[in-house]
Amino acid sequence: MKQGLLALAAAWMLTGPAWAEEFRMGALMIDTGPLASFYESGRNALLLAEEEINAEGGIGGDTIKVVIATHAGTPEAAMQAAARLVQREHVNGLTGMLNSSIARQLLARSDALGVVVLDPFSTAVMECRPNFFRFRVDDPSLIKSYEAFVKESGITDWDILAADYTAGHESAANFSKMIEGQGGTVHQTLFAAMGTTDFGAQIIQLLNSPSKGLFVSVYGTDAVVFSKQQSQFGVDQKFSALLGSNYALPSVLQAMGKTATAVTQPVSYAPNVDIATNATFAQRFRERFGSDPDDVAFDHYIVMHAFADALRKAGSGRTEDLRAALAGLELDTPLGPLSFRAEDHQILRPIFYADIADDPQHPGRVKYDITRTLDPKEFMVAADDSCATEEKQ
Numbered sequence: 001m002k003q004g005l006l007a008l009a010a011a012w013m014l015t016g017p018a019w020a021e022e023f024r025m026g027a028l029m030i031d032t033g034p035l036a037s038f039y040e041s042g043r044n045a046l047l048l049a050e051e052e053i054n055a056e057g058g059i060g061g062d063t064i065k066v067v068i069a070t071h072a073g074t075p076e077a078a079m080q081a082a083a084r085l086v087q088r089e090h091v092n093g094l095t096g097m098l099n100s101s102i103a104r105q106l107l108a109r110s111d112a113l114g115v116v117v118l119d120p121f122s123t124a125v126m127e128c129r130p131n132f133f134r135f136r137v138d139d140p141s142l143i144k145s146y147e148a149f150v151k152e153s154g155i156t157d158w159d160i161l162a163a164d165y166t167a168g169h170e171s172a173a174n175f176s177k178m179i180e181g182q183g184g185t186v187h188q189t190l191f192a193a194m195g196t197t198d199f200g201a202q203i204i205q206l207l208n209s210p211s212k213g214l215f216v217s218v219y220g221t222d223a224v225v226f227s228k229q230q231s232q233f234g235v236d237q238k239f240s241a242l243l244g245s246n247y248a249l250p251s252v253l254q255a256m257g258k259t260a261t262a263v264t265q266p267v268s269y270a271p272n273v274d275i276a277t278n279a280t281f282a283q284r285f286r287e288r289f290g291s292d293p294d295d296v297a298f299d300h301y302i303v304m305h306a307f308a309d310a311l312r313k314a315g316s317g318r319t320e321d322l323r324a325a326l327a328g329l330e331l332d333t334p335l336g337p338l339s340f341r342a343e344d345h346q347i348l349r350p351i352f353y354a355d356i357a358d359d360p361q362h363p364g365r366v367k368y369d370i371t372r373t374l375d376p377k378e379f380m381v382a383a384d385d386s387c388a389t390e391e392k393q
Contacts, residue, residue: 021062023317025307026085026115027300028096030073034195034220038097038251038296042120043068044289045297046095049304059311066304067091078102079109086113092317093118095303097296100124100166107132116322118307120299123246124167128387131319133326133345135299135306137268137380139167142245143174145266145351145379147182148372153241155213156184161202161226162217162245164191171217171245187211192218192226199226203233210238216263217245220252227256236262248356250294254365260356261366267352269298270368273335281334302333327387343383348376 027046031039046066053064067089071077078098085091095118098106103122110117110131120135123142137145158179162168168191176186187209190202206214214235218226227248236242236259244265248256271282271292281301285293293301309331314321328342338349354368 023059023062023064023307023311024089024091024093025064025066025118025304026082026089026091026094026096027066027068028078028081028085028094028098028102029068029070030097030099031070033073034222035073035097035099037221037224037255038121039070041251041291041294041297042097042300045285045293045299045301046304048285048288049301049308053304053308059308064304064308064311068096073097073099073102075101075105079105082106082109082113086115091115092311092319092322093307095120095300095307098122100170104166115319116310116326118303118326120303121296122167124170128344128346128384130323130387133306133340133347135303135347137349137351138346139170140174141376141380142266142351143171143178144381145353145374146175146243146245147178147379148374149243149264149266149353150179150182150184150213153213155241156182157211158184158186158213158215159206159211159239160186160189160215160217161206162189162191162215163219163222164193167219167246168217172215175215175217175245192222194222196222197225199229202226203230203235206230206235207233207238210235212239213241213243214239215243215245216247219246219249223247223249224252224255227259231259249296250292250368251296253294253356253368257364257366258358261358263356265354265356265368266374267295267354267368268349269293269295269335270352270354270370272368273352273370275335277336278334298334302331302338305333306331341383343385343387345387346380346383348380350375351379 050066069081071081093116098119098121100122103119106117110129117132123136123139160172162172172189242262244263248260248263248265310322310325313325330339351374352370353372354370357369359365359367
């Protein structure tokens, strides 16, 4: 596969694009399994951004186009889809539902693919590569944002339930390290396979000898299943605090409903963040698709606008020009201006801490009550300058 990608990249640099007056973003989208619940919102946001950019004149009069490739969610399937997008569709960049395993595969092969990769999905720790850019807060920074909450709660003994997956294991390990650093104890750490339909075994263990706090790091439809099952057994009533990590996110919140009202959840986006530009974006998305934008929609939306801004700044679709334009790019978003660190290609963005409560304006629904906004300076870990170092060589 690697040799094939290297040959493909060489052919791309020699021949250039086979299309004219069109810049293309390839989107790797998962349409089966527990992460498929994120597909529709991500796709819709990509298409909305495409419409907006072209309606505003595109890129110097040239159009921008999203090319979607769906796959089953495995790294192997994603790499095959990525190769097709580069070879057959001649995309200038790749984005989409890049879970941690897929993102790491793309990271390792980003040089060989020969296009920029804009990752709006993964949170796992990864080294920096010149063609790879992160739009999500990484897990160590997210864990660092929990420190103030844990201190304020006064809870020193915790249990953990996490996905038996790369990001779940890293999240559990980082949270344990943080708790122990504060003099606390993690009594039990439980893992559940992705796609679990019955959390009975984990619930029995949690109820057997509960700690004061429960840290939950399961995702997508798994999060919905656990939320409903734990509510039936009163798990959330046995803990003084239930802290979510990528758990009760906007994309699954309404499916969880009232079973999530005991959760405190840090989020990178919510449609009710009180910023005028966010209200405009949320209304536009709602009118176009009949639902509120969630965090997945927001991140895919700003990916496309970052791609368009980089194309304008670069003055071309060449990978080396786009890479230089993205490093340090300042981006206007519905949440206000965000920027990339040139040192490690990590976006700097706030975190919103929220309690989940009934929504009195919409009976039967729940909402985020945002209690605190953290500036990235308060929780982002120090930059890894490996990208900046490599680009100078």
